Amino acid sequence: MNHSYTVIAYFIYLPIAILLTWYVAQTLFKNGLVFMRDIFFGREDIAKATNALFKIGFYLLNIGFALYILQIYDSLNGMQSIIEVLSTKIGGFSIYLGVMLFLNLLLFFRGKKVARQKHEEHLALQNLAAPVK
């Protein structure tokens, strides 16, 4: 009956990891739409499409990683070892999710900065061209 503990651990680990990913993606991309509207100057269709594409990329990357680290190599022999092994795995996974969250946020801020610079250049060019016309 040595292996049944590992199976129990997998079945506890999988829903927790997937729910955690879902929750983080939901929070990040509900607020990400605001950034996307700024980046694309209120063009709603492109903002929504880009947001959706980033969202599915986030899901693929993180659920892929959750499955990749699933395998438990130690032999488990009781409730205590299940809890110890799972806490290490889920804690590590949530730290990884935090890093990914910050990377995405950094991407949003960077896009916003570039879009604003471009907009200012555009305005400056218009102001320069106006007296000539």
Add this chain to the structure above:
Amino acid sequence: MNYNITAYFIYLSMTIFIIVFVGKYFYRNGRIFILSLLKDDAVTTDHLNNILLVAYYLFNIGYAFVKLRFWQKIENMDMLISSIANNMSVLIFILASTHYMNMILIWYLSRSKKSFLTNKTFQS
């Protein structure tokens, strides 16, 4: 039925579901980018989009089937779960990395064409 055949059935149904779901998602959300890269030519866009979807299915489902050939021997229940998870994670990582590369490609193409995606004058 031994463990390997069970693993193949579970693996194939899950990966094909993921590939089809993600493909439909890209098909819907990527259309607008092709449309703006082809300068609002809707007919060519729809045809190109269909061809891209079919090519994506062929490559990824083909790869999912090829992986069956190199599967390890499965002896018990926990190896079943961990080997399915391992093989699926490799496939999902491939999907994710192709996806991010495509996003970089879209960004690069729209930049080199005087950036009509982020250009304000393009709206009017």
